[in-house]
Amino acid sequence: MSKSKVSVLVIEDEAPIRRFLKMTLTSQGYDFSEAISGQEGMLKVASEKPDIVILDLGLPDMDGLEVTKQLREWTPIPIIVLSARGQEKDKVEALDAGADDYLTKPFGVAELMARARVALRRTMTNSNGETQSTFKFGDVEVDFIKRQVSRNGEELHLTPIEYKLLSTLIKYAGRVVTHNHLLREAWGAEYSGETHYLRVYMAQLRRKLEKNPAQPKYLITEPGVGYRLKVD
Amino acid sequence: MNVGWIEPGPGHHMNHENRMRYLYTLMLVGAATFIARLLVPHFAAANLVMLYILAVVIAAIKFGKGPAIMASIMSVCIFDFFCIPPYLTFAVSDSQYLLTFGVMLTTALVISNLTAAAHDQAELATRKEHQTSLLYSFSRELAEGRDLAALADIARRHIEELVETHVDVLIAQPGEVPELPSGTSKSVSIPLKSSIATDAPLGFVYVSEGLAHCDSERLSTLEAFTTQLATACERIRLSAENEQARVQVKAEQLRSSLLSSISHDLRTPLATITGAASGIMEAGAEVNLEECKELAGEIFNESRRLNRLVGNLLDMTRVESGALEIRKEPQPVDEIIGAAISYFEEQLESRQVETDIPDDLPMISGDAVLLQQLMINLLENVFKYTPPDSPLLLRASQSASEPEFITIEVSDRGPGIPEEMHTQIFQKFVRAKNKSSASGAGLGLAICQGIVEAHGGRLGIKAREGGGATFWFTLPIDKSEVDKSNIEISDMDEEQPKKVSATKA
Secondary structure, three states, X not given: OOOOOOEEEEEOOOXXXXXXXXXXXXXXXOEEEEEOOHHHHHHHHHHHOOOEEEEEOEOOOOEHHHHHHHHHOOOOOOEEEEEOOOOHHHHHHHHHOOOOEEEEOOOOHHHHHHHHHXXXXXXXXXXXXXXXXXXXXXXXXXXXXXXXXXXXXXXEOOOHHHHHHHHXXXXXXXXXXXXXXXXXXXXOHHHOOOHHHHHHHHHHHHHHHOOOOOOOOOEEEEOOOEEEEOOO | OEXXXXXXXXXXXXXXXXXXXXXXXHHHHHHHHHHHHHHOOOOOHHHHHHHHHHHHHHHHHHHOHHHHHHHHHHHHHHHXXXXXXXXXXXXXXXXXXXXXXXXXXXXXXXXXXXXXXHHHHXXXXXHHHHHHHHHHHHHHXXXXXXXXXXXXXXXXXXXXXXXXXXXXXXXXOOOOOOOOOOOOOOOEEEEEOOOOOOOOOOEEEEEOOOOOOOOHHXXXXXXXXXXXXXXXXXXXXHHHHHHHHHHHHHHHHHHXXXXXXXXXXXXXXXXXXXXXXXXXXXOOOOOOHHHHHHHHHHHHHHHHHHHXXXXXXXXXXXXXOOOOOOOOEEEOHHHHHHHHHHHOHHHHOOOOEEEEOOOOOOOEXXXXXXXXXXXXXXXXXXXXXXXXXXXXXXXXXXOOOOOOEEEEEEEEOOOOXXXXXXXXXXXXXXXXXXXXXXXXOOOHHHHHHHHHHHOOOOEEXXXXXXXXXXXXXXXXXXXXXXXXXXXXXXXXXXXXXXXXHHHOO
């Protein structure tokens, strides 16, 4: 990553979780700062300009979703939301409001680090202004200039919708992309909610790209939330 | 409006029928006179009397007491007028005829009375029998009624048949006081009296048109009906109360077994966590990094297990309270199975996982999150009870006998489950006894059952050929109409128009 340390702001009201995050993040070489409420968190984002925010959805003073929305009004800073199991609706809302990814409590350090790296990569590549002309995962290679997809060097025929879905997932590689987001990208805003279409096409895409579509290695389903292109 | 009284009405509609009876009687006497008049020259007057007696008997049988008495008196007068000289006057030439008149009148009156009484009794017996059969069929149907609404419906039908007018039967639910509809002055309400006198009535039979047209027999049958109905209502109430009490006792028993089972299952991982954490804390100056990592791994695994246990407990309460909310959406089966496999990526590394899902399988209709939970619980069960390197088969199929459902099977090569456990294993807190080493509250499969049933499917277990167990469940296929043309049109835009037809699945 960049030369100076990457700084993380954790907005979380539970002290034990803040402590554990502080320990692990500092030991991983991140600059750590914390806020215990939504208001304080938003002030710190403005004043400290961290590189990434880890935001609990259940804050005492205001909804984490509201924090996400307000931050998104002025900053593209990567946001990872933390939520409890069974709150798929909240997760989807936060993601659709602009959060980059989510973690379900309880979570391990490895998961957190993987999500943070992916989320950071978005802003890093953006700032470098680099756009790659090809993308590889597993034995699949996508050439954006020629709009060609090949597997093991053999060209695959994707329909325009399948190609759009795949390129959207690649654009957000490693991050979860909600159903609505994918529908919007591939069909247009008026199709949001029509997840049936999406599932049909994702199933087709899997059959073309995965060795065993029932044991997917890359096109991962996040039940109730969306899809994720898994990259190493 | 009258409440609680059943009285016979004046019976206005009888008048017309009555008049006709008297008219027919008159005609009978007339006919007798006509024949008598023809026979006067050939027969002794005393014998002609018999014709009139016959007319009286017929009148008594056919038309009852009143017309018969009228016939008796008229017969004497007309007989005198037409058949006793001097004819066509009421004067009598021979005083011996006075005796004839006297005997004739007495005989006619006695016969009238006797015949009419016998006839009335026969009629009464017939009517009684009819009422009894009505009552019998009513009570038989009431006995079959399973709830208060059914009773009200049965009673309404029978009472309407009896009183031949519109009837409302209002039965209050336990704890409620029945509300009486406001009626007109002629409407009648009969309360259904509880056998416990102090209680409010169980309900009302409400006749908006009143009962003025009913005779006393019908009214007494109606009274018998209402008494039976009240008894039947009480029977239903009592059995409902019994059932409630039984359910409460069962819930109490469940709660206590839940508490003991849960506290054990919560304590085991907590003990491990506490022990491992204190081990790290107390580690002396010469910290063994490997050991610490091992302890931390232990803490991590036990915490995850605790997390799943708590999640299952929450789900169980949601299933039990009926608060399980299902967001049904079309789901491809390979996505359900795939999501579960990716969830357990680590645990599955050591196993050979085989999937068998036909490409053309229709989507099922279900809640993605709950179905993942279902698969996680089933797989977790496999991990718990089978060796970590044994193979696993996940199969989906659409059976010919049940084309509306997709069957998903999870088959292992573990020790299998004894057949006598096949049904009870889905109950709460039941675990296969031969593997006491594994921990868990035995909730996982009960939740699976709750989830599958909430989707309208079934689940079960069977022995697998060649060893091991197969857990199977069915889910309904998705029938939502999707306008495929929409997708296809939007998929044929400018970019690769030629390839579309060739690659469209």
